[in-house]
Ligand SMILES: O=C(O)CCC(=O)C(=O)O
């Protein structure tokens with residue numbers, strides 16, 4: 001792990017925002033040269049997947065489980081400006097449970113937001129978890145980081161929409177998941193920003209009336225006992241990964257028990273944090 005991550009631990013104001021609003025933004029989380037490296041790799045995945053699956057070039061698409069498709073994506077798994085905030089929120093018993101890159105192509109010429117709208121789809125993440133778990137609010141369980149590779153610093157650029165504070169209520173406040181609820185806001189961020197959000201936050205993607213596709217790399221982190229939400233084809237990455245990355249990629253040294261009663265070697269992040277004098 002890069003020791004410079006100790007300079008980027010969760011700040012009191014980020015923690016407060018996350019607890020109160022259900023999200024926060026880390027500006028300049030990744031440098032522009034890394035954005036420029038990731039963009040063509042991601043564009044090629046988008047292009048080839050659309051071709052392979054016969055998808056409409058204009059459709060908004062989630063490409064799941066991209067983590068193993070290029071070494072550049074692995075870097076973001078424990079990225080120094082963001083990863084410390086994941087353990088700051090969830091603690092050391094964590095893993096990557098899901099990745100998806102979301103492509104929101106530019107709306108066809110002639111369409112206007114005033115006429116054609118934002119194509120919203122409000123939801124909480126994690127599907128069945130929201131039916132199986134009791135409590136109001138239900139437990140957090142996971143969060144996502146979205147790394148923006150495109151500019152979404154103004155509205156109508158395929159922004160990620162959120163309803164601040166809504167992670168604390170199970171029910172969507174409204175009866176139309178495609179309408180804009182009172183209090184909803186677009187998260188307006190330039191390329192290179194990272195957006196952290198609680199899976200319970202009511203959120204939505206939106207249509208893109210800007211001049212470039214909106215590209216975001218989403219990394220989902222959860223407690224280790226949660227099953228991955230995609231195929232997590234990461235076997236080929238493991239030999240070159242250090243012990244903490246292996247933890248994050250779901251390695252166990254204690255069989256099934258390693259996911260609920262971990263030994264030290266199952267969760268080297270715990271020992272590393274102790275060595276740094278960090279107690280969480
Ligand atoms: O593409 C978006 O802005 C929405 C993505 C989303 O719903 C998610 O990452 O869970």
Ligand SMILES: [Fe+2]
Pocket residue numbers: 123124125203
């Ligand atoms: Fe979502």
